[in-house]
Amino acid sequence: ICKGAHDATPAHCAAYVGRENNFIQCRGVRAVGSALQFLEFYYDGKAEGRPLRSRQIFSATLRVLDQFGQPTTETTSVIASIPLDKSQGALLEGLRTNTSVNGIVTLNTMRLSQAGNFSLRFRIASHSAPSAVVTLLVGDKEDQYRSPAGRCGALLVSMLRCFPVQDDEKSSAATKIVAATLPAETLTSGALAGCRSRLEEAGFFFCCRLET
DSSP, X not given: OOTTOSSSHHHHHHHHHOTTSOGGGGTTOOOOXXXXXXXXXXXXXXXXXXXXXXXXXXXXXXXXXXXXXOBOOSOOXXXXXXXXXXXXXXXXXXXXXXXXXXXXXXXXXXXXXXXXXXXXXXXXTTOSSOSEEEEEEEBOOTXXXXXXXXXXXXXXXXXXXXXXXXXXXXXXXXXXXXXXXOOTTHHHHSTTTTOHHHHHHTTOOOOOOOOO
């Protein structure tokens, strides 16, 4: 059975088919990536017990198994996906396909576009059925709705006031300074907590509290 074999695959085949079958069929057989074994799922904060968030980068590492359930170093392409009928409108973004190296394949920089409960499926490219499935509970993005167009912007606009510029500083008759009068703690513990960095990225400048 093992005459001329390049690895232990014929022996694995013989053990797989059992004593009742003809072992001769195992002579010359070669390993083919046929199944996946889930090894690791990682995202920043996982070790601390923090939940996965929407649009947060995560990665998955899997081992490729041959047709006899043994690890194989054969090059194999693997695809990740979520079923469309259960996606709740979410998209799986990032590196969704990769090729194994020495029997290990890692798919990096994946992320889900929204919160929800999803089945993340992995399959070998030449197969239609998934070989490994992971259930993901994804929470809202930590700064969800805090963009200048979301909650942060809406709350800031409610605090805006207009102050006319002094006559000698006017560049035109309609020139005014638009500013928000905010208590010092508002951006750290108040209604706009967590918004300052998002607003500054959008071009807002916080320098002082204006008195009227």
